[in-house]
Amino acid sequence: MDVAAPRGMDVARxxxxxxxxSPVIGTSLWFxxxxxxxxxxxxxxxxxxxxxxxxxWLGQRFDYDAITLTALIAREVSGIGVGVSAVxxxxxxxxxxxxxxxxxxxASHGRFELGLALGAAPLIEGTYGVDFRRPVRRLxxxxxxxxxxxRTGSSDFRGTEISSTTPLPTGLPGAxxxxxxxxxxxxxxALEVSGRLADGILPNLAGPSVLxxxxxxxxATAARESGRPEPRIVxxxxxxxxxxxxxxxxxxxxxxxxxxTIPSYRRVLDLGGHTRAAELGLIGDARHVADGLRRYxxxxxxEIILTQTATLGPDAEKRTWxxxxxxxx
Numbered sequence: 001m002d003v004a005a006p007r008g009m010d011v012a013r014x015x016x017x018x019x020x021x022s023p024v025i026g027t028s029l030w031f032x033x034x035x036x037x038x039x040x041x042x043x044x045x046x047x048x049x050x051x052x053x054x055x056x057w058l059g060q061r062f063d064y065d066a067i068t069l070t071a072l073i074a075r076e077v078s079g080i081g082v083g084v085s086a087v088x089x090x091x092x093x094x095x096x097x098x099x100x101x102x103x104x105x106x107a108s109h110g111r112f113e114l115g116l117a118l119g120a121a122p123l124i125e126g127t128y129g130v131d132f133r134r135p136v137r138r139l140x141x142x143x144x145x146x147x148x149x150x151r152t153g154s155s156d157f158r159g160t161e162i163s164s165t166t167p168l169p170t171g172l173p174g175a176x177x178x179x180x181x182x183x184x185x186x187x188x189x190a191l192e193v194s195g196r197l198a199d200g201i202l203p204n205l206a207g208p209s210v211l212x213x214x215x216x217x218x219x220a221t222a223a224r225e226s227g228r229p230e231p232r233i234v235x236x237x238x239x240x241x242x243x244x245x246x247x248x249x250x251x252x253x254x255x256x257x258x259x260x261t262i263p264s265y266r267r268v269l270d271l272g273g274h275t276r277a278a279e280l281g282l283i284g285d286a287r288h289v290a291d292g293l294r295r296y297x298x299x300x301x302x303e304i305i306l307t308q309t310a311t312l313g314p315d316a317e318k319r320t321w322x323x324x325x326x327x328x329x
Contacts, residue, residue, distance in 0.1 A: 026055030052325030055081035074108030086115030106174035117184035195222025200232025208299035216300035286323035
């Protein structure tokens with residue numbers, strides 16, 4: 001389970017005084033087998049909002065479209081921010097992603113955030129039948145194209161991995177401001193590209209020490225040298241409020257076992273001295289979870305996305321959300 005990390009650059013506290021948004025804690029939403037997945041997701045989003053969380057996020061699965069579903073949530077749940085974490089860039093063209101993102105931004109009246117991901121080679125190649133080649137180069141070209149589409153309403157770019165020339169304007173009335181783009185980046189090259197071309201990052205399973213020592217410096221330096229604003233650092237953190245940490249850890253270990261085998265996650269786990277992803281889980285009473293979340297802010301996080309909160313059921317999930325909301329409330 002989680003271990004204490006040394007204090008580092010306190011980006012969260014500095015953000016308030018430099019014009020950046022105040023720290024926010026959101027949650028990733030997950031469902032198993034509801035009667036209606038869309039209805040259930042909207043209900044859970046409302047519960048998260050009532051618990052005091054500022055945003056809800058959806059991963060892109062194979063059974064729903066995350067961008068579409070976030071737009072529906074935003075129309076039904078007043079005031080809450082919505083985002084996707086994240087759309088794999090090998091599965092779609094930037095024009096299609098930009099159009100969907102603009103639609104969600106207009107539907108939410110400016111509350112949508114777009115997350116992009118490289119994906120994992122076995123899943124990408126096995127599922128979509130495409131070669132997982134030159135992923136960082138593809139990320140750079142994808143960000144270049146989608147940035148142009150969202151900012152200017154057009155693109156004219158010929159790359160080695162992706163090309164895009166728009167025959168008609170692509171701007172959508174009501175899709176303001178330009179939705180932020182965040183990248184699920186972990187490796188040094190992807191972090192550098194994200195710092196230059198995106199608004200921030202969505203590092204998953206990077207503990208406080210890894211965040212502070214290996215992730216924040218790389219992306220922050222790239223953004224600064226490119227003349228961009230200080231990047232948003234939005235880690236995904238598994239958290240569970242429970243009276244039985246040992247049993248919860250066993251369940252979390254099962255739920256996160258896949259991450260233990262994926263090279264990009266394996267690397268950051270090794271950097272943090274962890275053998276399993278579940279060891280990064282903040283598991284225990286409300287105070288323990290809250291203290292663990294504060295360590296992420298101390299390490300450089302500007303926001304946090306809670307993950308795996310549904311592992312122990314809806315009551316435990318609500319307690320976890322309430323404990324987290326108290327950190328920034």
